[in-house]
Amino acid sequence: MRPRRAAQALTARLVRRDEGQVSVEFLGMTPLIIITLVLLWQFVLLGYTFTLAGNAADEAARAGTAVPEGARAAACQQAGLDKLPNAWSGEVECTTGGGYVKATVTLHVPVLFPGAIGFPFDVKGHAGAVEEVKD
Numbered sequence: 001m002r003p004r005r006a007a008q009a010l011t012a013r014l015v016r017r018d019e020g021q022v023s024v025e026f027l028g029m030t031p032l033i034i035i036t037l038v039l040l041w042q043f044v045l046l047g048y049t050f051t052l053a054g055n056a057a058d059e060a061a062r063a064g065t066a067v068p069e070g071a072r073a074a075a076c077q078q079a080g081l082d083k084l085p086n087a088w089s090g091e092v093e094c095t096t097g098g099g100y101v102k103a104t105v106t107l108h109v110p111v112l113f114p115g116a117i118g119f120p121f122d123v124k125g126h127a128g129a130v131e132e133v134k135d
Contacts, residue, residue, distance in 0.1 A: 053125030060103035
C-alpha cells in the first residue's frame, strides 16, 4: 500500500510542475502562427489579383469589340480599369486589327493590405475577342 501512495504523490508533484507548460509553448509558437497567417493572406491577395487581371482583360477586350473601329482603343482602356477596386492599380494595353481586339492588363500586387505598398512583381491578364461592329 505504501509504494502506491508514494507513486501517487510523485505523480501529483510532476503534474504540478507542468502547470504553465502549455502557456509557454503557445507563446513560443505564436510568432510562427502569425507568420503562417500573414503568408496565407498574401497568397490570397496574389490569387485575387490574378482573378482581377483576367476579368479586367476580358472586360476590356469585350468593350473594345462593341464600338466602331475609331473608338476601340479608348473603350478598351476605359473598360479595363473601370471595374477594378480602388486599391488595385495598373495599366491597360489594347491592340486592334485584323478583326480582333487584344487586351493586356497589368496589375500591381498589394502587400498585406490593398492600397498599401506593392509586391516586387506585377500580374498580367490577357484576353482577346473578335470584332462585333463593322464600319
